[in-house]
Amino acid sequence: MTGLWTAIRGPAGALLAALLLGFLVVLAVSDDPLLSYRQLLFASFASGANFALYLNRAMPLILIGLGVALSFRAGLFNVGGEGQLYAGAIACAAVGIGLPHLPAPLLPLAAVIASALAGAAWAWWPGALKLWLGVDEVVTTLMGNFVALLATNFLVTGVLRDPAAYGATSRLLPASSWLPAIPGLPNATIGLPVAVLLAVLGWVVLFRTVWGAGLRAAGSNLRFAEAVGIRARRDVLSAMALSGALAGLAGGLYVLGIGHRFEQNFSPGFGLMALTVALLARLHPLGLIATSLIFALLLNGAAYMQIATDVPRSLVDVLTGLLVLLMTVEPGRRFRRAVTS
Amino acid sequence: MTAAGLFAGAALSQTAPILLAALAAMFTQRANILNVAVEGMMLAAALAAIAVGQASGSIALGVAAALGVALALAGLFGGITVGLGADAIVAGLGINLLASGGTLFVLEEVYDSPGGLRPDNFPDLPALQGQSVIVLASLLLVPISAVFLYRTPLGAALRAAGEDAAAARAAGISVARMRLLSVLLSGAVAALGGAELAMDKLHFFLPAMTSGRGFIGLAAMLFGGGTPWGTAAAAFVFGIAGAAADRLQAWQVPSEFVLMVPYATAVVALTAARLRAIARLRPAAVRPVRPTDVKPLAEGDPA
Numbered sequence: 015m016t017g018l019w020t021a022i023r024g025p026a027g028a029l030l031a032a033l034l035l036g037f038l039v040v041l042a043v044s045d046d047p048l049l050s051y052r053q054l055l056f057a058s059f060a061s062g063a064n065f066a067l068y069l070n071r072a073m074p075l076i077l078i079g080l081g082v083a084l085s086f087r088a089g090l091f092n093v094g095g096e097g098q099l100y101a102g103a104i105a106c107a108a109v110g111i112g113l114p115h116l117p118a119p120l121l122p123l124a125a126v127i128a129s130a131l132a133g134a135a136w137a138w139w140p141g142a143l144k145l146w147l148g149v150d151e152v153v154t155t156l157m158g159n160f161v162a163l164l165a166t167n168f169l170v171t172g173v174l175r176d177p178a179a180y181g182a183t184s185r186l187l188p189a190s191s192w193l194p195a196i197p198g199l200p201n202a203t204i205g206l207p208v209a210v211l212l213a214v215l216g217w218v219v220l221f222r223t224v225w226g227a228g229l230r231a232a233g234s235n236l237r238f239a240e241a242v243g244i245r246a247r248r249d250v251l252s253a254m255a256l257s258g259a260l261a262g263l264a265g266g267l268y269v270l271g272i273g274h275r276f277e278q279n280f281s282p283g284f285g286l287m288a289l290t291v292a293l294l295a296r297l298h299p300l301g302l303i304a305t306s307l308i309f310a311l312l313l314n315g316a317a318y319m320q321i322a323t324d325v326p327r328s329l330v331d332v333l334t335g336l337l338v339l340l341m342t343v344e345p346g347r348r349f350r351r352a353v354t355s
Numbered sequence: 356m357t358a359a360g361l362f363a364g365a366a367l368s369q370t371a372p373i374l375l376a377a378l379a380a381m382f383t384q385r386a387n388i389l390n391v392a393v394e395g396m397m398l399a400a401a402l403a404a405i406a407v408g409q410a411s412g413s414i415a416l417g418v419a420a421a422l423g424v425a426l427a428l429a430g431l432f433g434g435i436t437v438g439l440g441a442d443a444i445v446a447g448l449g450i451n452l453l454a455s456g457g458t459l460f461v462l463e464e465v466y467d468s469p470g471g472l473r474p475d476n477f478p479d480l481p482a483l484q485g486q487s488v489i490v491l492a493s494l495l496l497v498p499i500s501a502v503f504l505y506r507t508p509l510g511a512a513l514r515a516a517g518e519d520a521a522a523a524r525a526a527g528i529s530v531a532r533m534r535l536l537s538v539l540l541s542g543a544v545a546a547l548g549g550a551e552l553a554m555d556k557l558h559f560f561l562p563a564m565t566s567g568r569g570f571i572g573l574a575a576m577l578f579g580g581g582t583p584w585g586t587a588a589a590a591f592v593f594g595i596a597g598a599a600a601d602r603l604q605a606w607q608v609p610s611e612f613v614l615m616v617p618y619a620t621a622v623v624a625l626t627a628a629r630l631r632a633i634a635r636l637r638p639a640a641v642r643p644v645r646p647t648d649v650k651p652l653a654e655g656d657p658a
Contacts, residue, residue, distance in 0.1 A: 039460075043464050091444060093444075093448065143622075143625075143626060143629075147626060147629040147630065147633065148629050148632075148633075149622075149625045149626050149629050150389075150577065150625065152389070152391065152444055153570060153573055153574050153577070153621065153625060154622050154625065156391075156567070156570045157567070157570065157571075157574070157618040157619075157621050157622050158618075158622075160566070160567050160615075160618045161615050161618050161619065164611040164612075164614050164615050165611065165615075167611050168609055168611035168612070172609075286448065286451075286452055289448065290452070293445060325464075326459075326460060326463030326464055326469070327463075328456055328459035328460040328462075328463055328469075329456075329460060330456070331452065331455060331456025331457075331459060331460070332453065332456040332457055332460050333456075334452050334456060335449055335450070335451075335452035335453025335454070335455075335456050335457070336449075336453065337449075338445065338446075338448060338449030338452055338453075339431070339435060339441075339446060339449040339450070339453065341445075341449075342435055342439075342441030342442055342445050342446045342449060343435045343439045343441050
């Protein structure tokens with residue numbers, strides 16, 4: 015029990031500090047700061063519809079965050095989650111719109127596989143450039159984000175565009191490809207339970223398999239891992255591709271379960287938020303479920319806060335930035351660095 | 356003006372913000388900090404420049420506000436990376452999130468216009484030959500930073516802190532102070548980049564208007580090998596590529612592909628830089644010495 019407390023003490027402190035700082039901001043700008051924060055934290059539970067929307071928003075965070083955890087554990091900084099999410103979403107929409115006559119169980123399956131493959135491809139090339147040539151993966155994955163968003167914009171305003179809809183929106187996918195809802199929650203897609211299952215599976219793979227142990231060894235010291243016979247380079251590259259596949263899958267599940275079409279602005283910045291969520295969970299797949307649920311609460315609540323009060327929803331973006339900064343300055347980590355360096 | 360002159364002007368306009376971002380990243384790189392926070396510092400500076408320039412009607416105050424905001428962010432970044440030992444990449448991304456969230460929050464809360472801030476009339480930056488003073492300043496900054504880094508004791512100390520912290524410490528240099536200095540220099544230069552982006556010609560601020568120029572500057576710096584002249588040359592390659600891509604639109608190339616050019620150039624450039632470095636290392640590091648390589652010295656051969 016004390017072990018758990020030690021593990022969550024830092025992240026919980028950072029979260030509370032960020033919320034407190036955010037409250038000071040709200041106090042300064044709002045006529046009714048208490049109502050603002052009540053909406054931010056509790057409006058997601060006010061009705062079944064709100065709650066379903068909340069669960070839907072947690073799904074991409076868990077999946078992309080899991081990918082972040084996997085790549086960071088393997089020693090690669092994949093900060094291209096947003097681009098991989100978009101690659102997956104557009105591939106899923108393209109399959110759904112392009113192959114409408116596939117029989118029902120095959121169509122969503124093909125679309126989901128396409129989304130994972132697209133995301134994996136979009137993470138693979140920065141990983142390969144890093145491992146083969148030493149090209150900095152932080153810069154290449156960030157560049158990849160911009161390129162992916164431009165490419166999806168080209169497709170969704172071109173071949174995939176819905177001529178009847180306003181803006182950058184694709185045609186509707188055939189209903190045979192839509193994912194079912196969670197029983198009892200009509201608007202909540204089964205994407206969230208899938209994401210939670212994958213996170214548990216991710217924990218098993220990372221901490222209870224030989225491959226995961228080798229990966230973590232490679233993440234802390236690639237040359238050492240190679241020297242003791244782990245085929246580290248290949249494993250790290252697969253982890254990178256897998257990380258992209260998870261982000262791509264998030265895009266696919268979003269299109270099939272929530273949007274039923276591709277919309278260019280469907281993500282409120284899930285990629286960088288998922289990075290925050292993963293860091294907050296200290297790159298632990300199970301902790302990630304909890305931090306994603308907390309973060310989705312803020313993300314979803316901010317929309318209700320903006321409607322009910324005079325505080326804009328971008329407060330959450332400010333909180334995200336504060337949280338990342340607070341996370342990096344944990345006193346414990348500073349001590350550890352001082353000892354090892 | 357001739358067509359070539361127009362193109363040169365367009366290329367220079369595209370180069371200036373990238374050059375400033377690249378120089379900003381260069382200062383911290385020489386102190387061994389990979390600075391992804393340039394993007395956020397530029398963005399916050401751009402909003403400050405437009406907001407204060409609009410309120411005061413003064414160019415000078417707008418630029419001063421840009422400097423103030425970017426230096427505050429740089430101080431925060433330097434404080435937690437240098438002072439508290441935080442990971443520079445994660446902290447830099449945190450600064451970027453804070454800047455993008457903060458600018459959006461200010462737009463919504465203060466100006467009630469999440470789409471951007473477009474003052475009705477905004478003073479022009481003083482210009483020479485159609486290029487603003489900030490563009491000219493960015494060009495002057497290249498030799499200035501070369502002199503600073505290679506011809507002054509402070510610049511030498513900064514580089515020493517980056518290249519070998521332990522040796523620098525032994526030589527009596529305060530490594531932490533040098534790193535903090537590099538981050539603050541980087542903030543000041545990034546502020547100019549943000550001010551140039553928003554105040555020159557456009558006269559408005561849009562959310563996320565830096566659109567990755569900070570990262571492209573970072574790539575240009577890495578491509579240029581972290582030296583002032585190399586970095587400047589790389590920034591010009593990016594600026595010329597951007598201006599050339601704009602011309603493609605005349606041939607019905609979709610705008611998305613035109614806009615992709617700088618990002619794709621960054622990836623290609625970084626790959627090329629690594630290939631170059633590896634090619635340089637290869638003969639000694641990888642190829643085993645074969646017996647035929649060692650020829651016995653013949654009589655009279657120069658040793």
